[in-house]
Amino acid sequence: MIASVVMTTRSRSWNNPNDLDLQTKMELTLAHSPDADDAFMFYALATGKVNPGTYHFSHFLADIETLNRAAAEGRYDVTALSVFGYAFVADKYVLLESGGSIGDGYGPIVVGRDQLLCEDLRIRPIAVPGTRTTAFLALSLWLGSAPNYIEVPFDRILEAVRQGQWAGQPVDAGLIIHEGQLSYEDEGLLALVDLGNWWKKQTGLPLPLGVNAIRRSLGPRVHADVAELLRQSVLYAREHPEEALSYAAQFGRGLSRERLRRFVDMYVNDSTVRIPPEARKAIELLLSEAAKARLIEQLVQPEFAQGS
Numbered sequence: 001m002i003a004s005v006v007m008t009t010r011s012r013s014w015n016n017p018n019d020l021d022l023q024t025k026m027e028l029t030l031a032h033s034p035d036a037d038d039a040f041m042f043y044a045l046a047t048g049k050v051n052p053g054t055y056h057f058s059h060f061l062a063d064i065e066t067l068n069r070a071a072a073e074g075r076y077d078v079t080a081l082s083v084f085g086y087a088f089v090a091d092k093y094v095l096l097e098s099g100g101s102i103g104d105g106y107g108p109i110v111v112g113r114d115q116l117l118c119e120d121l122r123i124r125p126i127a128v129p130g131t132r133t134t135a136f137l138a139l140s141l142w143l144g145s146a147p148n149y150i151e152v153p154f155d156r157i158l159e160a161v162r163q164g165q166w167a168g169q170p171v172d173a174g175l176i177i178h179e180g181q182l183s184y185e186d187e188g189l190l191a192l193v194d195l196g197n198w199w200k201k202q203t204g205l206p207l208p209l210g211v212n213a214i215r216r217s218l219g220p221r222v223h224a225d226v227a228e229l230l231r232q233s234v235l236y237a238r239e240h241p242e243e244a245l246s247y248a249a250q251f252g253r254g255l256s257r258e259r260l261r262r263f264v265d266m267y268v269n270d271s272t273v274r275i276p277p278e279a280r281k282a283i284e285l286l287l288s289e290a291a292k293a294r295l296i297e298q299l300v301q302p303e304f305a306q307g308s
Helices: 036-046 064-071 134-143 154-163 180-187 195-203 220-239 241-251 257-267 277-292
Strands: 005-008 026-032 055-061 078-082 093-103 109-112 126-128 149-151 173-176 190-194 207-215
Touching (some): 026 036, 026 064, 036 220, 036 241, 036 257, 055 220, 078 093, 093 220, 093 277, 109 180, 126 154, 134 195, 154 180, 180 257, 207 220, 220 241, 241 257
Parallel strands (some): 026 055, 026 078, 126 173
Antiparallel strands (some): 005 055, 093 207, 109 173, 109 190
């Protein structure tokens, strides 16, 4: 897994030179993945383009499965999570309406060296980026059972599939998230199923993949303030796309500017500003299906922070 990286943001807003001294600010830890779409949406908050007011954020970067696991310990005040990952920490966190990554008719892709059918993939070893990712949940629902899987860091899955092994274990297919959805063909691999497209055909709903959550114990006022700051950060990036893209490029793992823009547009859109009703319904359905499939111990109802 990618090691956690910390970036402490101490810059004041250029628009407010009389901002409060840092000693008077409430310190909050904010964790998200080192990916271009997250970097794009958090750009303004990380660089002081949005005035944090009475808050000071320390930004921690780690892959999404690491964040899913860290949330079980309540490690961060505000954190990105997989929708499936939220099911395991709903007692500690509530969801924020802004900052979601939602695929409407597209999403994680299962890739392989050769064409394989669903019945083949029920028994073949599949490299996955983590068992609490929404991608893993969607794959399990598509297969009708938990897959025969091996966990591989998300940015090494294409390599593992191409080579046919990881750490000495065979790999016949891989579950691709993030920018790998745009680059798998460069590795000579084939798309076996787009799980976002499958989900849309099955349910008529988008596939919510990632969400942002805040610790319950911080209380409604902090919940509402942080939700608004995150919303402002997303809006700023969308209103200043070229500068936000330039910042996000450092997290693009070699994506061309054209592909970077395409990837960001896929997962930073109107639904990122505020999760729409159909995506909320999809979150409820995903968690319900997870409970029916006994992938979680009991049904979890998603709860959003008040004022978010």
